[in-house]
Amino acid sequence: MPSSATSPKLTNAAELLARGAVPSAQWRPGLGEAACHAEVFAPAREASGAGLALALARDGWRDLNGGELADVSDERGILWVQDAKAAKLGGLPYRAGLPEDWRRRLIHVLAPRPVDALFALEEGVRCRELAFVIGELAGNPRELDFTASRRLTLAAERHGVPLYLVRLDARRDLSAARMRWEVASASSPAPRWNAAAPGVPAWQAELFRSRRHRPGRWALHDERGGLAALAPLARADEANATPDPRDLAAGAGDRSLAARPGM
């Protein structure tokens, strides 16, 4: 497995620069970076959170492994952790609905309490034989505070296993996640042969906090197993408010944490 050795190093800035991904540039699909800890806020009434998390994971995984052109196929497992409330709200993953090559690799963990789910997530990101970890937590559990999310971030970055944490019906609380998304379903592009049918999954996603990227909104959709974006949607409010959104966004992201006492 060549990827397990390479992925942790990708987080440092020099390699990112070498790959052409300039920090704090506009995010776009296929950027090829390991977003080691991403949070996806989604409503619990739809599967958009898990859908986008999977799509982001696929996006990152593809780029790191050279996609279909890789010499060695990556057969590492996928860990999907749900706490009981999230499983009740959103249901369990369904094998036949997953992408074809991931079906046999999925390992599901049903944790009775959020604290157990956090334990499972941390064990997952520490495991070198997992391609990535997806977590689903409902609401804002008390155990998932800044310290807990920081623990997860550090463990994920140290071991190079990306973690995508889906937060169902949650407030945007304090978190150390490197990228934080807010997602909702969007009406899908019409399929070619049956315009009346629902098409490939599409989402309205907002990157509202990121360490490296400018915040923005995208209309994303699945395209032949990958992630594709229409042009980033204009954000009238931000464009008017900030002359240089890049610096301000990065600054705001850091300040929001630093301003809290005791952090």
Added chain:
Amino acid sequence: MLADARALCPSIAVAPADPAGDLDFLEHFALWARRWGPWSAMDAPDGALVDVSGVAHLFGGEAQLLADVARKVSARGLLSRSAIAPTAGAAWALAHHGADGSILAPDVDAEARLANLPAAALRLDGDVLAILRRLGLKRLGDLTTRFGSRDGRDALHRRFRNRRSPAANPLVRLDQLLGKVPEPLLPVVPQEMPLVQRRLAEPIRHRALLDRVLADLALDMARALEGKGEGARRLELGMWKLDGEVLVRTLELAAATREAGHITRLFSEKLDDVDAGFGIELVRLRASWSQPLGLSQGDFEAAAEEHGTSLAACIDRLSVRLGAQAVRRPVPHASHLPERAQRWQPPLEPVPPAQGELAFHQRPLKMLEQAERISVLYATPDGYPKTFRWRGQRHDVVRVEGPERIAPEWWRERSTVRLRDYYRIEDGEGRRYWIYRHGIAGDGRGGAPDWYLQGLCA
């Protein structure tokens, strides 16, 4: 029954029957009986067969061997009857129905020698013996003399032509007894379980000391397993307390391992509720299930080994903390019903073979544990809904694909189970669901059909 027996004989000794214990004893006895030969087999319920070919001279002859058997067995308080013969069947017949200690030499005519034994000496089932008795075939000699010729044998063969098992067919048993057909026996092979223990000079009452002992035991166990080239799948930790109570903690591992640190860590999670009482004086670790695990080449780079945990170790840690039921892998199952088409099994078990799935229809990414009922408004009872209400919110159906009709599995369900028409729908806000109508109007299997929401599409 017992009261009647006691009325007749007040001094009767009564003990409850223990078939499993008897079988266990017989197994041990068969192992012990290997002192007279290279291998032995159990002959349930009350015998053991030992292969003594070429062994007798070690005991000074076959008669001395049998005498040794009688002496050793009676010294253990058991009654015995023994015999030596060229075939297992003949030895059984002689031991059960011949004189005790009889020896059938290979060059003697076995047919003539065994002719006087009853038909029961053939190890047959009760009903077959009854048939033979009604036919007037009471001794082995009746079978061999009357039916030894070709015609006679054919007559007996026709009578028992449907009986395949040796215990139901006297001809097969007779041939086995005379050595004309082979009779394979299943030897008992002792399985040594790796076991390590520590007797403690001073009973321990504190957790830190117990952890220390546990770490030592895990190291010993790793060494014992490595010597056998095996890895443990199940480990049992027994702690004998001063007051005679035994505490047992069992650990199941997802893959064979002999990593001492891993074992220690998993057990220490299970030791939190141990009450040492007056102290623990003996700790014993036993690998009751182990699998072959070869030595493997370590990585050249030390960092690559220390980096992260292996998948098996990760799953062990998860299942020790959350229970084995919490960590699962979905596997396909041969069924059309969506909720039955997926089953869960332990993550590192081999995936059962399955047919390829038909890719005509898309399936949702997530499936509710129980399909939830929705109230709908529709234009026609056979069509898809215009609007439905789920969990207190209204959804307007904008785009729809369907129906995909999934019939009930008539071979395992009652005839009144209704079919399902599945629709993949998208509502005005772009949310995609998988809903179904349970039955169709006028199918004679209940009233107006209900609607359910079963899956959430990405």
